[in-house]
Amino acid sequence: MPDFEKFKTRFKGDIVTPDDADYRKALARWAVNAERRAKIVAFVKDAEDVALAIKYARLNSLPIAIRGGGHSPAGASSSEDGLVIDLSRHIKGARIDPDKKLAYVGGGALWDIVDKEAIKHGLATVAGTVNHTGVGGLILGGGFGWLTAKYGLAIDNLVQATLVTADGSVVTASDTENPDLFFAIRGGGSNFGVVTEFVLRLHPQRAKVYHGTLVFPPTVLEKMVEVTAKWWANVGENEGMLQMFGLGPDGNPAIILFIFYNGSEEEGRANYKSFFDLGPVVDFTKEIPYENVNAALNEGMAHGKGVYQKGFANNHYEYQSIVQAYEKIISVSSPEFKVNLIFEYFPIGKVISVPLSATAFRRDPAPLAVLLILWTKDAEGTTERARTIAYDLARIVSGAELTEVQNFGYSNYDPEAVSVTGHRAQIAYGENYPRLQAIKKRYDPDNIFNKWFAITPA
Incomplete structure (x- = not known):
């Protein structure tokens, strides 16, 4: 060359x-x-x-x-x-300014270092749920996490970013400097340049929180649906939950709850009493250091597996459709090919309180669902098999044919994100797409950054 x-x-x-x-x-x-x-x-x-x-x-x-x-x-x-x-080898640090409550984070950093450095000062920001996820991908795609109920999305806590654009210029994006670019990167992914530094707003955070895993037998499924609906209708800003339907740690069908309460164990157990009344067969919940919360799922989400994930809107949490989906999950799952249906209950009041025009991210008024399929023996055709299963299950759980937007779900979970056609981007960004096309023309007119919902320049 x-x-x-x-x-x-x-x-x-x-x-x-x-x-x-x-x-x-x-x-x-x-x-x-x-x-x-x-x-x-x-x-x-x-x-x-x-x-x-x-x-x-x-x-x-x-x-x-x-x-x-x-x-x-x-x-x-x-x-x-x-x-x-x-950026993962050399630009991966995190520096905390406790007086200004800001974190200066390298574009190649993982959430692990942000969580650990910030909590040393009694501070935290909205991260994800797995701490070996990259800061950059989560933020630029939106960013849900355990603190979303209280502080919104990760992008809602982004104060400033430094980018290298398509012509090699180094620019700063914030509310006051290149505000068009700042709008675009908050949900617009890597379409506009390479972010070398994120500046994140931090919030006071207690040192320990209540978190962990509850495992239930499938026989409680109908009651689980009822209890979840009542809990969700009154959910507060200090809580959140992941519900997973699939094979349990022993290889048998199970309903697994990952619960979070930003308070003491006593308060947390009282808050989730209706779930405990269903009789979990395993209770691994306890008060833990905050920095360990996003490490709790690491073992199950370890590197080196085949992965397919498909997000969709969870606006039809209904017993009959979940039973049908669960039966299919069990029929196709094995220790080498695990299909998991996960409902993500992060209260979204703060998320949807932000105007749609404020950031590129499309803010939907429904909680998230994701089909996560993991396999240990990669073979030709496995990804396509996982894709077929995921789309079938999404249709079953929805209870009806999903609209394009509902079928799309959360952009960071979309399996077709690398598509270079503008149609996927139009779904991803909704009514913000024309504005993003104009910004794309200014910062990347030749569309060299096109690996994530590529936006066609205006």
Whole structure:
């Protein structure tokens, strides 16, 4: 490739190609089926490196992908025969300013470091539910988490970002500086540049919270639906829950609840009494350090598996359809191919209180649901099998044919995110799409950043 040696000489970080011993490691992602054979993996050290990598890729007509945490099952952080701008090796720190209650976070950081550094000062921000997820992908796609009920989405707590745009410029985006770009990146993903630093608003956070796992037999399903509906109708800002239907830890069918209460164990158990009255067969809930909350799901979400996830709107939580879906889940699941139906109950009052025109993110007035399929033996056709099962189950759970928007669900869960057609982006951004097209034309008119709901420039 032209000018490769010149590129390597000027580049301060690490460049990995197929001839290097660590090439396979450089391609590794959370989901093995999301790995692609890039021509170059550029582990950037700073914004100047990012600009060099963009320029080199453009000169050599190499498609670009941006890797932060590498957590996209759709493959948005990988690039077949392209160049990957990888921030995970050198731009991964988190610095806390306790007086201003701000976190300065590298574009390649994981939530693990943010949680741990912030809580040292009695502070926290909205993260996800798995702490080896990248900060960048979660934030740029919206960002739900255990603190959403109290503080909204992760993007609602983004104060400022530093980006390298398509022409190599380093720009700041905030409410007062490049506000059009700030609007766009809050939900618009990697369409507008490479974020090298996020500045996040922090909030006071108690050191310990009530959290953990409850396992129930499938026989309580009908009562579980009733209890959940009553709880959800009166849910408060200190709580949240994930409900998972699939195989339990022992390989038998189970209903697994991951519950959270931002308070003491005594308060938490009282808050969830109606669920305890259903008789869990396993109770692993207790008061734990806050920084461990987002580590609780890590074991089940470990790297190196095949992954397919399909989000959709949970606006039809109804016993008969869940029974039908659960029967199908059990019939197709095995220890090597686990199908999980997860209802995410993060109270969304704060989320939908933000005007639709404030950020690029499409704010839907329904809780989330996601089908998460994990397999340990990757084989040709497994991803397509998982896709068929996921779409069938989404139709069953919905109780009727879903509209396009309902079938789409949460953008960070969409399995077709890497589609380069503008139609997926139009669904993702709804009424904000035309405005985003105009911003795209200004910052990336040639659409070189096109790995995540690619927006067609106006």
